[in-house]
Amino acid sequence: MTETRTSVTVTVNGRAVEAAPGELLIDVAERAGTYIPRFCYHPRMEPVGMCRMCLVEVEGPRGATLQPACYQHVNDGMVVTTDSPKAKKAQEGVLEFLLANHPLDCPVCDKGGECPLQDQTLTHGPGETRFVEEKRHFVKPIEIGPLVLLDRERCIQCARCTRFAAEVAGDTEIAFAGRGDLIEVAPSPEHPFTSVFSGNTVQICPVGALTAKPYRFAARPWDLDQVESTCTQCAVGCRLAVQSSGDRLTRVLGVDSDPVNHGWLCDKGRFTLDAVDGHGGLSDPLDPRARITSPLVRRDGTLVEATWGEALARAAELLRAAGEADGGVGVIGGAALTNESAYAWARVAREVLGTEHVDAQYGDGLDxxxxxxxxxxxxxxxxxxxxxxxxxxxxxxxxxxxxxxxxxxxxxxxxxxxxxxxxxxxxxxxxxxxxxxxxxxxxxxxxxxxxxxxxxxxxxxxxxxxxxxxxxxxxxxxxxxxxxxxxxxxxxxxxxxxxxxxxxxxxxxxxxxALRRGNVRGAIDAGLAPGLRPGRVLAAGGRDTRAQLAALREGVQRAVLVLGDLVGNVIDRPGAEAALERADVVVVTGHGGATLAHADVVLPAAVQHERAGTVTNLEGRVTAVVPKVVAPGAAWPDVAIAAELARALGADLAMDSVVEAARAYESATGYPALSVLLDSTSEGRVAGSPSAPVARRPLDPMAFPGIRSAEWVGLGESAGDRSPPPRWPTSPRPRCPRCPDATPTASR
Ligand code: SF4
Ligand code: SF4
Ligand code: FES
Structure with a gap:
């Protein structure tokens, strides 16, 4: 009977390593603590063995030969040497060859400081070049798409970008053109590079050949501070790293979450940082790009700035008066909030205003x-x-x-x-x-x-x-x-x-x-849905958004508390405007928008990247959102606004912090919140699942700032020390070693 092996033993630099049959040698060595340099290899794409940077010596029947470790599947008894004179000479040769044409742009290149070519040249390069010839020159940069610039002479032809486009995104908008030393990445002659995933090519380019227009020259990597968070632009809930320089958001990078996004982001999630800073301070409150930085109260037909006390008192007065009539008040919106905020507003609606008319969906979802x-x-x-x-x-x-x-x-x-x-x-x-x-x-x-x-x-x-x-x-x-x-x-x-x-x-x-809005599933679980109390407990009645708008138009409902921009999101915009025109309207929002034309009171809220909490994606996975910058002006987090509005209405939610709100939400619904909030770098938990949080493995150190390879091979504090072997970290995840507040990694 043939026995199927479940593991094989490989010897890497004299040390025995267990591996799964068929695993790639580059992965096995890395897991065992031996970092093999690489450029073209990406763990989320098929290996192509293109750059030859990963050449190592593998024993075979005809003696040791040089093999690309990213293209070599391990088998039992394989003997590998990654640092023999022959392997080192091959690695040095590849680097010397790449640098024959690669320009010395490092001081002005976005990638300088987090560049695998820089790092690997220091750790594995020859130290000096024998080339004295003129390098290639191209016009630079060229705009290959609305968000991506290409400096052709920096390209090392690793094909990561073209493979991502063809293999992962299924786009054919970029491909290699030309031959020999004139080979270059080129957009399709028919189409500019307009893929909704274009930013991923910038993130995985191992040099500064592809740069993102919004980030170009915006900051240097060593100036950046970062947190790990979750995208709330849609319900997928991709994990990402949010970076800032000072109190200015500068860049978003995809983090490799195995159950969710595999390190990829769409351009909406990656490039919408401008929305947070309000496009440099637009002040028209009806402009959806503007940030609302102060409470506003309508006086003599005009919205004017007010103190928080005045605005809360006026909001409470309007909502209390409407709530005295049966069905007179309702709440619409909230799918862009955190779970804790949604829970706080659900309690304001049900416990304080006494209404079941709450709906986080703007009529574009499902029951x-x-x-x-x-x-x-x-x-x-x-x-x-x-x-x-x-x-x-x-x-x-x-x-x-x-x-x-x-x-x-x-x-x-x-x-x-x-x-x-x-x-x-x-x-x-x-x-x-x-x-x-x-x-x-x-x-x-x-x-x-x-x-x-x-x-x-x-x-x-x-x-x-x-x-x-x-x-x-x-x-x-x-x-x-x-x-x-x-x-x-x-x-x-x-x-x-x-x-x-x-x-x-x-x-x-x-x-x-597949409900689409950012945290719509979390809002529903928290109780912002008609007929569903927190924890999805069935309740009687309750108007959805369409029914509330109809009731407002008919005068049955007198007031509405809007969490977000209702008019800008609803399908029947004229119908919504007609409804709000007749109503008392209190709006809680971080941005301007058409809804504010009908608002009696506006309470300014913090938006994504400014607030803490948890969110639930479309599959029910709860992950943390972490603030990176401070909300502008007098904007508050929603949890605080809900607590203060409840207080102005004579109630106490006993939720004066996000931690208290998370604890209350968790105990009311049974869904995870506090544990996720306190372990914000985990991959989260699927609500209702007994499974423990899964520690995430940073699969592509080259694609993520804070390349750790350099430490492993001799540039870090532990230079020269290769034992005991490094392990991929369990949670908490190490922070970028270049950031000022870097958490020392416990990976060894
Ligand atoms: S542009 Fe970057 S990712 Fe694309 S082939 Fe060149 S070096 Fe590789
Ligand atoms: S918008 Fe959706 S798909 Fe795009 S990065 Fe954000 S969560 Fe992911
Ligand atoms: S050939 Fe192995 S990383 Fe490029």
Missing amino acids: PRRVLALPGATIDDACAARVVLTLCGDPREELPVLFLRLRGALVRPGHDLVELAVGPSALHPLATVSIPVRPGEAHRVVDALLDEGRAPADLALDDDARERARRLLGDGEGVVVVAGRTNLAEDPSVVERALTRLADALPRARFLV
């Missing part, structure tokens, strides 16, 4: 009582599924990094996509079966898909496609349904009915509910 009760799936579940069924909008537009994760799974054999879509989505080319759905017909199409009889003729469905989809779906075993609004013009009940039918007919299927 959480129906869709969040379906058996849930994580992003990893969807990526491991035998069949993914999509009944949602285009994931690349709405939840970009979810698209990357799904695409990464669907290009591999053994995974099928059944697409029910209003129009071809970015996943369409990967679909095994694609069934068109006209607006308003999703439930009928699902019925026709699941029923074996003939489909109604007016649906014009292809019987072959229907049959193939039905066979793929089976009884739902191994099926994950990605479910969201396919069309904002249709009634949400269309999709809700379709999902209910799918859940009945496919009892083993699970559902990844």
Whole structure:
């Protein structure tokens, strides 16, 4: 009987190392504490063995030969030497060759100070060059897209950027052009580099060849301070590092969270820092780019600055008066807040104002009582599924990094996509079966898909496609349904009915509910949903956003507390404006916007990167958000505003800090909050799951500032000391060693 081995033993620099069969030598050596220099290798992409920087000596039947460690799978008994004279000479040769043309731009290059080429030249380079010839010169920089600049002479042709575009994002907007020493990265002649993922190429470029326009010359790496946080621009909840210089946000980088974003970000999450500083101080409160830095109260028809005391007193007066009538007051918005803030506002609504009319969704979501009760799936579940069924909008537009994760799974054999879509989505080319759905017909199409009889003729469905989809779906075993609004013009009940039918007919299927807004799932869990109290406890009644706007227009509801910009987000904008025109309106927001034209009181709030707390992503994973800069002017965190407004209304929430709010939220709902808040660099926990937080491995030290390789191979405090072997850190994660408040790493 053949025995299948589950581990092999490899000898690296004389030390025996256990590894999984087929693991890449570069990873095995790194785990054992031997850093092999590299440029083209990226742990989230297929190895290509392109740069030859990772050459090491591997014993074989014909003696030791030089092999690229990133392209070599380990097998039992393999003997490897990474620092033999032959290996060192090869590594020096590669660096000398790269530097023959690479310009000495370091003092003015964005990458200078965190550059793997600099670091590896110091640790593995020859010390001096024999080249005296003129280096290549190109016009620089060239703009290859709206956000990305290319300095061609800095490129070392590692193909990380072009591979990311083709392999991860599925874009063909950049590729290599030319040959020999004239080879260069070039945008497609037809299209500029407008990918929504373009910033990732800048982050993974190991030199300063690709730079981001918003960050170019903005700061030097050693001036940056950073925290690890979570993106709240959409419901994927990508983990990121937020960097600042002084009290100015300068850059956002993707952090490699294994269950969520694999280090990738979309450009919306990466490049929206301007929104935090209010574009340099725009002062028109109706401009959504402006920051609100002071409480405002409407006097004689005009919003004027007021003190916090005046504004809170006026807000309390309006809300109290409206709340005296049955159903006279409600709360709309809150999907951009933290869980703790959403919980604080849910308590203000229910315990202080006595209303069940609360809704964090602006009419563009689904009924959480129906869709969040379906058996849930994580992003990893969807990526491991035998069949993914999509009944949602285009994931690349709405939840970009979810698209990357799904695409990464669907290009591999053994995974099928059944697409029910209003129009071809970015996943369409990967679909095994694609069934068109006209607006308003999703439930009928699902019925026709699941029923074996003939489909109604007016649906014009292809019987072959229907049959193939039905066979793929089976009884739902191994099926994950990605479910969201396919069309904002249709009634949400269309999709809700379709999902209910799918859940009945496919009892083993699970559902990844793709609500789009940043922390909408957390807001719902915290109680900002009609008919759902904190912890998703069912309650009676409650108007959703559409019903509240109708009640305001009819004069049944007198006042509304708006958390965010209602008018700028709602689908029926004229209807919302007509409703607010008749109402008493208190707005809590960090930004200006059209809602403020109708506000009687405006309470200025801190926004993302200025507040602490936890958020819940679309799969139910709770992670921490960490403030990096101080909110401008008199803006407060929402938790504080809610507590003070409650006090002005005569109640005490007993939540005067985020920690108190997290503790109260956790004990009221049973969802994790405090533990996540206190361990803010963990990958978080899926709400309701008993699993412990997973420590994250910084998979690509080259893509992340604070390259630790230099320490390992002789530049750090422990120069020359290679034993005991370094280990990947468990939580807490080490901070950037170049940052002023760096936490010393405990990785050894
Ligand atoms: S631009 Fe950067 S990532 Fe792209 S091939 Fe050149 S060095 Fe590599
Ligand atoms: S996919 Fe969503 S969470 Fe991730 S970076 Fe983009 S906007 Fe942020
Ligand atoms: S060839 Fe191995 S890292 Fe480039």
